[in-house]
Amino acid sequence: MHQSADKIDQISAENKQGWPVALIVIVIIACLGILFFSLGIGDGYFPTAEYHIRVLSTEGQPIPGARMSVQPKNANDEALGYPFDNYTEKNTLISDSQGQIIVQHLFRGFEFGGPVTLLSLFLGSDIPVYICEITATGYKNAHFNTNQLFRRASAGDSPDGQISVPIDSEQVILNIYDFVVTLEHK
Numbered sequence: 001m002h003q004s005a006d007k008i009d010q011i012s013a014e015n016k017q018g019w020p021v022a023l024i025v026i027v028i029i030a031c032l033g034i035l036f037f038s039l040g041i042g043d044g045y046f047p048t049a050e051y052h053i054r055v056l057s058t059e060g061q062p063i064p065g066a067r068m069s070v071q072p073k074n075a076n077d078e079a080l081g082y083p084f085d086n087y088t089e090k091n092t093l094i095s096d097s098q099g100q101i102i103v104q105h106l107f108r109g110f111e112f113g114g115p116v117t118l119l120s121l122f123l124g125s126d127i128p129v130y131i132c133e134i135t136a137t138g139y140k141n142a143h144f145n146t147n148q149l150f151r152r153a154s155a156g157d158s159p160d161g162q163i164s165v166p167i168d169s170e171q172v173i174l175n176i177y178d179f180v181v182t183l184e185h186k
Contacts, residue, residue, distance in 0.1 A: 047153035048107040055099040062099025066136035073129040139183035
């Protein structure tokens, strides 16, 4: 009878030692569930506007002939036709004599989306990111992403102007947002 009681005490002691580990595992699983629990679906789109990218030297002089290319953040292909509607062929975004490159993004409905979780609220959403590169002879390349370019329009800032453009046989008014890129000499 004495051995049975000792055996029960031993099993009871072993079970007590396992409780802290089990409790930690349960808490971790609960926290992960909360972080990844879907709060709903978040749909979005890039702001419709015309963006005037001014390419300047560090002295503030316009750089004509600078080229802009656009690529998805984690890819090597050029992003032709999206996110900029007027970028449909490589090597067509070239600054004019005033150092200006003009790109447009036109509304086409929801463009991206997915589940919104607490984790995405803290770490940021899954908005696609495109990297824009500006190159010019005699200058170091400059990079910026579309989130930087779209920031003012997304925030509802006052535009720098407006322009009327023909789209599908009707005139549409687009807000204009200026964006400056400064290139350093090599």
